[in-house]
Amino acid sequence: MTHAGGHTERVKQRTHEGFLRHKHFMFAQIATALCVVAVGVYFFTAASLDEPPSGGSWIGYILGTISAGLIVWLACLGIRKRVITSGHYSLKAWVSAHVYLGLSLTVLATLHTGFQFGWNIHTLAYVLMMLVIVSGALGIWAYATLPQRLHGNRGETTRKQMLESIESLDRQMHDVAQPLDRAGAELARMSIEDTELGGGFWTRLTNGYGNCANRRAAARLRALPPASNPAQAEALTKLEQLMQQKAEVLALARRQMQITAFLEGWLFVHIPATFALLAALTAHIASVFAYW
Amino acid sequence: MAQEFHLKLITERAGGGDPIVRERQLPGPELSIGRAADSGIVLTDLTIDPQHAKMRFSGPGRITLESVSGRPFLVGGRPVQRADIDVASRPQVEFASYRLAFEPGPDGGAVVTVTHAEHESHATPKVFSLQSKVFGRRKMAWVFGSGIFVICLLIPLLFAGLLSQSKIHPDQQWSTGPLSKSHAFLETDCKSCHAKSFVAVRDESCKSCHQASHDPAAQAKVLAKARDGGSPYRPTLIFDHADPKKLSQSAPLPDGFGAKVTTIVQRTLGHPTDRCASCHIEHTKVTPPAKGGDPKAPLADKPKMVVVNDCESCHSKLKTRLGKTELIDTPDWNRHPAFRPLIMTSAEGVKPTFQRMALTGAPQERNGLIFPHRMHLDPLGGVAKQAIGLGAARGYGAALECESCHRPDATGRSFQPIQMEKDCGSCHSLAYARVGSELRLYPHGEVEKTMMIAGGGSMGGSNRVRPGTARPTPLPGTAPPSAVSGSPFRPGGACFDCHTITWTPEGRPSVQAVKLTTSYMPRGAFDHATPEHGGPGQSKAGGYKCADCHKAAVSDRTSDVLVPDIAKCNACHGQPKTKTAAASDGECATCHSFHAPGKATPKPGHPPLETLRWSQITAGKAPG
Numbered sequence: 001m002t003h004a005g006g007h008t009e010r011v012k013q014r015t016h017e018g019f020l021r022h023k024h025f026m027f028a029q030i031a032t033a034l035c036v037v038a039v040g041v042y043f044f045t046a047a048s049l050d051e052p053p054s055g056g057s058w059i060g061y062i063l064g065t066i067s068a069g070l071i072v073w074l075a076c077l078g079i080r081k082r083v084i085t086s087g088h089y090s091l092k093a094w095v096s097a098h099v100y101l102g103l104s105l106t107v108l109a110t111l112h113t114g115f116q117f118g119w120n121i122h123t124l125a126y127v128l129m130m131l132v133i134v135s136g137a138l139g140i141w142a143y144a145t146l147p148q149r150l151h152g153n154r155g156e157t158t159r160k161q162m163l164e165s166i167e168s169l170d171r172q173m174h175d176v177a178q179p180l181d182r183a184g185a186e187l188a189r190m191s192i193e194d195t196e197l198g199g200g201f202w203t204r205l206t207n208g209y210g211n212c213a214n215r216r217a218a219a220r221l222r223a224l225p226p227a228s229n230p231a232q233a234e235a236l237t238k239l240e241q242l243m244q245q246k247a248e249v250l251a252l253a254r255r256q257m258q259i260t261a262f263l264e265g266w267l268f269v270h271i272p273a274t275f276a277l278l279a280a281l282t283a284h285i286a287s288v289f290a291y292w
Numbered sequence: 293m294a295q296e297f298h299l300k301l302i303t304e305r306a307g308g309g310d311p312i313v314r315e316r317q318l319p320g321p322e323l324s325i326g327r328a329a330d331s332g333i334v335l336t337d338l339t340i341d342p343q344h345a346k347m348r349f350s351g352p353g354r355i356t357l358e359s360v361s362g363r364p365f366l367v368g369g370r371p372v373q374r375a376d377i378d379v380a381s382r383p384q385v386e387f388a389s390y391r392l393a394f395e396p397g398p399d400g401g402a403v404v405t406v407t408h409a410e411h412e413s414h415a416t417p418k419v420f421s422l423q424s425k426v427f428g429r430r431k432m433a434w435v436f437g438s439g440i441f442v443i444c445l446l447i448p449l450l451f452a453g454l455l456s457q458s459k460i461h462p463d464q465q466w467s468t469g470p471l472s473k474s475h476a477f478l479e480t481d482c483k484s485c486h487a488k489s490f491v492a493v494r495d496e497s498c499k500s501c502h503q504a505s506h507d508p509a510a511q512a513k514v515l516a517k518a519r520d521g522g523s524p525y526r527p528t529l530i531f532d533h534a535d536p537k538k539l540s541q542s543a544p545l546p547d548g549f550g551a552k553v554t555t556i557v558q559r560t561l562g563h564p565t566d567r568c569a570s571c572h573i574e575h576t577k578v579t580p581p582a583k584g585g586d587p588k589a590p591l592a593d594k595p596k597m598v599v600v601n602d603c604e605s606c607h608s609k610l611k612t613r614l615g616k617t618e619l620i621d622t623p624d625w626n627r628h629p630a631f632r633p634l635i636m637t638s639a640e641g642v643k644p645t646f647q648r649m650a651l652t653g654a655p656q657e658r659n660g661l662i663f664p665h666r667m668h669l670d671p672l673g674g675v676a677k678q679a680i681g682l683g684a685a686r687g688y689g690a691a692l693e694c695e696s697c698h699r700p701d702a703t704g705r706s707f708q709p710i711q712m713e714k715d716c717g718s719c720h721s722l723a724y725a726r727v728g729s730e731l732r733l734y735p736h737g738e739v740e741k742t743m744m745i746a747g748g749g750s751m752g753g754s755n756r757v758r759p760g761t762a763r764p765t766p767l768p769g770t771a772p773p774s775a776v777s778g779s780p781f782r783p784g785g786a787c788f789d790c791h792t793i794t795w796t797p798e799g800r801p802s803v804q805a806v807k808l809t810t811s812y813m814p815r816g817a818f819d820h821a822t823p824e825h826g827g828p829g830q831s832k833a834g835g836y837k838c839a840d841c842h843k844a845a846v847s848d849r850t851s852d853v854l855v856p857d858i859a860k861c862n863a864c865h866g867q868p869k870t871k872t873a874a875a876s877d878g879e880c881a882t883c884h885s886f887h888a889p890g891k892a893t894p895k896p897g898h899p900p901l902e903t904l905r906w907s908q909i910t911a912g913k914a915p916g
Contacts (some may be wrong), residue, residue, distance in 0.1 A: 045550065048548070051573050051576060052573075052576050052577040054468070054576060057554070058550040058551060059550065061554070061557075115577075116576070118467070118470075120465050120466065120467055120468060120469075121466055124465075158417075159420050163414070163415045163417065163419070166415075167414065174336075174338060177338055178327060178329070179329075182342075182361070185327070185338040185339075185341075189338040197415065197419060198419055201422065253420070256420055257419075257420050260421060260422065264422040264423070268422065268432070271429045271432075272429060272435075272436050272437075273436070275433035275434065275436055275437030276433075276436035276437055276439075276440050278437060279436075279438065279440035279445070280440050280444060282441065282445060283440065283444040283445035287449075287463075287466035288466075288468075290449060290466070290490055291463070291466055291486040291489070292490065292562075292563055
């Protein structure tokens, strides 16, 4: 029998427009135009300036004012995102503008420097700004690519399920290890108690768990002398299987953590560097006028 | 009834709720403790060995516990291998996560309460986030932000002055770039130029080391300040180009919209563009040395010079900005006004009086002298004959030329002042008598003494001579001084030809004062040493000799001003090479220095920095 009638499924066509494509790249276009104009004006006027181009020329002041204004406005995203508003100036529009105008600063502020760099507060402000922009660019890359990889990695397993299976495996190891002598029990305990799921920033970022307690315990388990009685032998075999299972779940969870670290890590540079930049920018502007 | 253990097993649940309590009686005086399932007391902690310890009654109310695995257990918090406990004192013994509490039981037995707390800690999905692990973003942000704010702004702003004498100069981090080599000694002393915070560098700071002065004491003070301040070089001294107030007023807005706006903004915000620092730029990008240049001199020697307002921009429509000025606009070289030399209007008094007069008005000079240039330069005239007669041995031997009287000064750029005795005396002898081989001369310029020697006037004369001196012998052809009263002042006398002499009612001569102009155009710098200007050396074709500019050969009157007009300069300056080989630039700075009135701006520039070292100057190698 064939299923002749069937049913028609109405799928509501709904395309998601991310912050990068917001309003057909409107802010990308604005930022590009700003850069093109700035570069044009700079190279048109720099040659006619009497002094070497610097932040102190009229074009330097204009670029500096625009750049400083942009930096302050861009930093306000931190405030804006905490405020729920409605209307045209959606958070998505803000983020889109934040990304593209932020990237345009690489051009505007570089022209503002007049390509004069040194070991001073002014270049410090510039370096911090570039650090903020580069970390932000990493963030864009992370947001654009990593969520998919995160999903691809975990498949149908949720993070909660991963944790639960590790706990369950630990419990099983505890029970299985009961008949074992001291050496075997120590290894079970090592896997249960000493295995660190996450670890520090770099461990997470590099997925470097070469010293994982579960792995070491499994290796040493295999090296143990043969069991003295069948009950222990069975327990050891089971324990090894459990450790193997645990290693698989750990690998999955840790890969998940690695991707998450990439996804979140840039903010640990972006935010502190932004605050440092705001302070350096204030010092830059104040010092220039203090020693005018 | 025998002693026995009454076991009470209590499991406290991690999730809370009532603990699970199980009880049983264990007969016999001895009991094993361990993880093994057949133990008397089974403790499932994996740190406990299968056969870990045993305990037995060792007397009334007393129990002995002993480790069989070699692993200790805790009694009263202390690890022991063996313990003899008094049940009446209700002791507690700990095996890993298990606690065994003893209390007296019925019939001399003991109640052992085994308590085990379940330590279940469930990781939450939060563990996947970095936030649970890394130093807080907000904390880092505040630490970095406030750190930079304090170190890079507050400390330099508030304590730069206090720390100026220390080794730490917190405001040095504000320097936007290196100073030129000449000012490098000020690198750590920002306040020497940036005297007041939020006030642009003022000229007073620059002038404290660079102000030229006609007062030697003031000059020495300025140089001493620079030297004491650590400058390895003698500062270049400058005069104000003009009254600073007028200078500001006369400067127009620069060309170009951007430059105009910048200037207006800067003037409004207290950063005027007429300051020393407006043109002499420091802390700016260093131009890398040219290929083959001195690699040890990566820094520019002197501040970078930029021209905010060029000469023409200020010297155009000056009246519209200054209101009232005697300066005539010079919008460009081709519209340079006619020369207006300083013309002496009177030679009388201590100082002669001068007036600037345009040459176009054929001004007449009143220097008090009677000197027709034509007569003296006529190659066939009497003067020429006399010069030939004097012979080459006395510096003549031919008809007079300009340099016969106008001798170049040490620089060659100008001329020594005319001295009567040296430049005229060979012909216009002041001698009135001879004593032996020595000629006696009237003292030039001293009418009273001459009168005394001449013995004229009411002063009378005297034939008396000091003992031991020879009586003067009148020169041949002259009457004895006493014979013709005041003869040098009379027609035919030594003074009469060149000086205007009037006589007082008392019969005394009055000689009109003579003062000769040494510089007709003190605001410009004409270099007579240039070969094309008649100076020594090979001139390019089209160069000039004295007579090409100074029409002395046709001048009969001393009052004729023989300075040529600008048209003469124009023949070469500002002309293309195609017109004359002697073509030269028409730049203002060729004749007018901005900072040194009356001097040309040195070309190709100021003296090299190394020649300004104090040691060089002390050794007498100062630049000319």
